[in-house]
Amino acid sequence: MSNTKLKIEQTAIPDVLVIEPKVFGDERGWFSESFNAIDFAQATGLDIQFVQDNHSFSRQWTLRGMHFQQEHVQGKLVRVVAGSVFDVVVDLRQASPSFGKWVGVELSAQNHRQMWVPPGLAHGFLVLSETAEFLYKTTDYYHPQSEVCLAWNDPTVGIQWPLPPGVLPNINAKDAAGLSWDALPKF
Incomplete structure (x- = not known):
């Protein structure tokens, strides 16, 4: 799609989408619209309302995740504005044909890629560069009482994190x- x-x-x-916005550059640098609701809806077929923006800074080999909320379930549009990360989602939706599967994508300030993470997936990332700044828009507000974490190294899910030996x-x-996959609440 484009x-x-x-x-x-x-x-x-x-329904996990990697999004590449058009980048306009010349000898001075570059410009890109990081989000435009009309373009996003036309390109994805999704009419999304974002209510919160989050920004994190992390050092190399920091792993944040694999998080989700049971209530106030969030869809997320994620991107990196400095450095690079290996961004991962795990499908927790029992009715989904990809239930229990994971996807990992490198997002970086250089490639300008973003990822749409629909509600019902666990999400996390590993910082590959010396440092990274990670931004994400959410479709619902953070609700700490309903946050759950899937073990980053759960053998049933088997995420292949790109960690050096x-x-x-x-x-x-x-x-x-x-929590382990077996103990984890699902959607």
Whole structure:
């Protein structure tokens, strides 16, 4: 799918979309519309209302995830504005043909790629560069009481994180206590 301003790439989870906005550049630098509701709706067929923007800064090999909310379920439009990350989603929707599958995509300030993460998926990322700044728009407000975390290294899901041999990710206590696939609530 594409329109004049956005290139849309399907992933192995059909409604998870990689979005490439058109970048206009010359010797001075570049310009891009990071989000335009009309273009987004025309290119994706989705009429989305975003209510919150989030911005995080992380150091290399930091892994944030795999998060989702059981209530106030969020769709997310994610992108990187400095550095690069390996961005991952896991389908938790039991009625989905891709239930239990994961998709990982490199997002970077250089490639300008974004990813649409529909509600009902666990989401996380691993910082590949020295540092990274990650921005995301959400379709519902953060509701900490309903946040759940899937274990980043759950063997049933089997996410292949691009970690160098012998390197363990830097994770916080909440992510270290993530639930196994079998114990995890699903949609």
